[in-house]
Amino acid sequence: MKKPGKAIAMISGGLDSTLALAMIRAQGVEVKAINFYTGFCITETQRRKGGRQDGTVPQNEALRAAAEQEVEIEYIDISGDAYLDMLLHPKYGYGANANPCVDCRIFMMRKAKEVMEREGADFVFTGEVLGQRPKSQRRDTLWAIERESGLKGRLVRPLSAKLLPPSIPEQEGILDRSKLGDLNGRGRTRQIAMARELGLAEWPQPAGGCCFLTDESFARKFFDILVQREAAGEPRRIDRDDVVLMTTGRHFRLSPTVKLMVGRTEVENGTLETYAGDRRARLVARVHAGPVALVEGVPTWEERQLAARIVARYGKGKDEPLVEVEWRDPDGAVEVLEVEPERDEARVEQLRI
Amino acid sequence: MPPPDALPEPVQILDTSGLLCPIPIVKTAAAVKRLADGDVLLVIATDPGIAVDMPMWCKAMRHEHLATFKDGPSWKSYLRKRPRAPRHAP
Ligand code: SF4
Numbered sequence: 001m002k003k004p005g006k007a008i009a010m011i012s013g014g015l016d017s018t019l020a021l022a023m024i025r026a027q028g029v030e031v032k033a034i035n036f037y038t039g040f041c042i043t044e045t046q047r048r049k050g051g052r053q054d055g056t057v058p059q060n061e062a063l064r065a066a067a068e069q070e071v072e073i074e075y076i077d078i079s080g081d082a083y084l085d086m087l088l089h090p091k092y093g094y095g096a097n098a099n100p101c102v103d104c105r106i107f108m109m110r111k112a113k114e115v116m117e118r119e120g121a122d123f124v125f126t127g128e129v130l131g132q133r134p135k136s137q138r139r140d141t142l143w144a145i146e147r148e149s150g151l152k153g154r155l156v157r158p159l160s161a162k163l164l165p166p167s168i169p170e171q172e173g174i175l176d177r178s179k180l181g182d183l184n185g186r187g188r189t190r191q192i193a194m195a196r197e198l199g200l201a202e203w204p205q206p207a208g209g210c211c212f213l214t215d216e217s218f219a220r221k222f223f224d225i226l227v228q229r230e231a232a233g234e235p236r237r238i239d240r241d242d243v244v245l246m247t248t249g250r251h252f253r254l255s256p257t258v259k260l261m262v263g264r265t266e267v268e269n270g271t272l273e274t275y276a277g278d279r280r281a282r283l284v285a286r287v288h289a290g291p292v293a294l295v296e297g298v299p300t301w302e303e304r305q306l307a308a309r310i311v312a313r314y315g316k317g318k319d320e321p322l323v324e325v326e327w328r329d330p331d332g333a334v335e336v337l338e339v340e341p342e343r344d345e346a347r348v349e350q351l352r353i
Numbered sequence: 354m355p356p357p358d359a360l361p362e363p364v365q366i367l368d369t370s371g372l373l374c375p376i377p378i379v380k381t382a383a384a385v386k387r388l389a390d391g392d393v394l395l396v397i398a399t400d401p402g403i404a405v406d407m408p409m410w411c412k413a414m415r416h417e418h419l420a421t422f423k424d425g426p427s428w429k430s431y432l433r434k435r436p437r438a439p440r441h442a443p
Contacts, residue, residue: 033413044373059406060374060375060405060406060409063406063413066409066413067413070413074382075382077379
């Protein structure tokens with residue numbers, strides 16, 4: 001005789017977590033879904049900027065999946081200092097880019113455990129599939145995540161459960177092990193067949209992740225900032241403003257301690273204005289319309305000239321002999337630089353981060 | 354979606370202007386928790402994501418989504434809280 005139970009689902013809205021959700025609900029378990037907001041979500045950032053390049057506005061897939069199955073969902077905002085701290089000192093290291101996936105999962109699972117306890121639930125489950133990701137879904141890693149999150153025995157991976165040791169809810173009769181999955185590896189054919197069987201209408205294509213930390217060009221900017229802070233003798237740290245700026249504009253490294261960020265669109269110009277803060281100089285062309293730009297660090301005279309020339313190059317006056325660029329220091333002091341727009345494309349490209 | 358002619362008077366107005374997605378939904382969830390069943394909440398937001406998120410969130414949470422529409426520079430979203438009976442899968 002199966003006992004009724006309650007579970008917390010960590011869902012992303014992708015095929016795997018949608019399937020896991022349907023599987024657990026099919027066993028008569030009451031489910032509450034949670035979705036984490038890390039501050040590095042590509043979808044949310046795209047939406048903020050007014051949609052994708054093709055004009056469509058991406059939807060939040062976790063919310064869509066919860067709505068489709070009418071499952072209660074709670075967003076959990078973890079985008080604070082503790083998360084950023086983990087990001088700088090990941091015990092299990094980084095993946096291919098700036099993604100500390102194992103530590104990030106542990107961080108999330110600890111929060112999930114708090115929700116489980118608060119809700120009086122019996123277990124937490126995810127859409128993880130054994131062996132699907134080279135590092136974060138290996139058998140020993142899945143185990144490390146379970147152990148370090150404090151969820152020992154109460155973290156279920158329904159899609160691969162038959163290949164893993166029986167969990168507490170299976171032992172207690174809340175879950176019927178024979179109805180759980182035995183998926184292994186990267187293939188998706190079986191998932192798609194299962195989705196059809198469970199009558200699931202929609203799931204997003206594997207989009208190559210939705211997290212900036214796994215993005216190569218983002219990772220370059222991320223590690224570049226850390227190197228810059230070190231070169232400037234500052235503490236190794238990243239704050240929330242840095243995170244927003246890293247996804248905004250073109251970035252150029254003018255020297256080990258000086259960086260230039262140039263807006264590409266109206267929205268980005270606005271973002272740069274908002275996030276200038278008290279450490280960054282703000283540049284804008286005076287007569288000819290052009291982008292807003294920020295400079296971080298203490299530039300030399302030559303670097304100021306170069307920054308102004310690059311800003312001029314991206315404005316309407318790029319073909320003029322001389323362009324006036326207004327330079328406003330963080331303390332409010334204003335200087336106008338009259339410069340020739342940079343015409344050496346190769347040089348500009350070389351500086352790009 | 355255009356604003357319907359008659360919208361009920363909200364019991365509470367939650368202004369999330371300036372907050373970015375998905376924080377307006379996080380705040381909405383917290384506000385709804387404090388309301389009584391049947392109460393109407395008006396959420397004001399500047400992030401256009403609300404137009405997509407609010408109807409979906411209401412469906413997931415089984416609250417009644419009354420309307421979401423653009424009003425000048427911001428978005429307005431009306432919902433009515435529904436009691437939540439414990440549910441199991443069919
Ligand atoms: S992809 Fe991003 S959000 Fe997902 S586990 Fe890795 S670091 Fe965390």
